[in-house]
Amino acid sequence: MNYLVFDIETTDIILDDPMNLEIAVVSVYEKNNNSIKSFLKDQLHQMWPIFERVDFVVGYNSDHFDIPLLNKYYQGNLNSIKSIDILKYIKESFGKRVKLESVANGTLGYGKITSGIQAVEWWKQGKIDDVIKYCEQDVLITKDIFEYILENKKVKFKDLISEKIIEVPINTSDWNKKEENSITKSLF
Numbered sequence: 001m002n003y004l005v006f007d008i009e010t011t012d013i014i015l016d017d018p019m020n021l022e023i024a025v026v027s028v029y030e031k032n033n034n035s036i037k038s039f040l041k042d043q044l045h046q047m048w049p050i051f052e053r054v055d056f057v058v059g060y061n062s063d064h065f066d067i068p069l070l071n072k073y074y075q076g077n078l079n080s081i082k083s084i085d086i087l088k089y090i091k092e093s094f095g096k097r098v099k100l101e102s103v104a105n106g107t108l109g110y111g112k113i114t115s116g117i118q119a120v121e122w123w124k125q126g127k128i129d130d131v132i133k134y135c136e137q138d139v140l141i142t143k144d145i146f147e148y149i150l151e152n153k154k155v156k157f158k159d160l161i162s163e164k165i166i167e168v169p170i171n172t173s174d175w176n177k178k179e180e181n182s183i184t185k186s187l188f
Contacts, residue, residue, distance in 0.1 A: 001176060002032040003084075004050060005058040005143040008066050009119045009135045018065055023073065024123045027135040029143050030054065036139060038132045044073050055178055056082035060100045060142045063088055082179045086145060086170075090155060094168045098157050104141045106157035106165055107148050113137050150175065 006028045010021040027038040028050055039047040051057065057078075059066050063085040067078050091097050105111045113134055122130040149155060149170045156167050 001055040001178065002030065002053065003056045003058055004031070004054045005029045005139050005146060006062070006066065007059065007135050007138040007142060008069060009116065009123070009131050010069070011120070011123055013117060013120050018069060019072065021069060023069065024119075025128075025131050025135045026070070027132065027139045029139050036136050038136055040128070041073070048074060051078065051081060054081070056084055056175075058084045058086065058142065058146050060138075060145075061085065061087045061097075084146070084175055086142065086149070086155075089149075089170050089172075090168055093170055094166075098168075100138065100141065100145075102157040102160075103145060103155050107155045108141065108144055110141075112141065 006026060008023055008027075009025045011024045012021055014021065023041045023044070025038055025040060026044065026047060027036060028047060029036045030050055031054075037047075037050075051074075057067075063083055064087075067083060071078050086103075087097060087100075090103070101111045101115075119131050119134045122128075122134070145155065150172060153172055154167050154169050156165050158164070159166050
């Protein structure tokens, strides 16, 4: 099955409603091409066909944040594509939200290169290549976590209070089930 893993970076930090934010960069990894590409806001029309051809999308907090924000720019409805939001599955199993950084360190043994706040600062300073590199690295981390979960049916992270490694089982039984996407194809 073909899927994509994606992440977005915005031009500012969330102060009130995340839907008031603007997209700076979207990075996508497509499984069938084994490649990662990044798109600035004015290039999003080049990205939509990738979303439209995959069987499902994978993200981290993507159902709550990324997909609704992307829908501001898409002529159809990205909610009609099957979505695997890793954070949603962690919360369902563990009962709490866990930061991508914590899951990456616990599960993969390495973390992010910086924070989203730093990426916003880079954007404001015109360091677009740094923002793209950061976004792409988050995509690759999310991809590696997704693949780890597929193989091991769990994630790990360090508890901030006890500092013990916690393993959280993840039910992946519906992840590889093909669903009919009712997405309206882009005109681009």
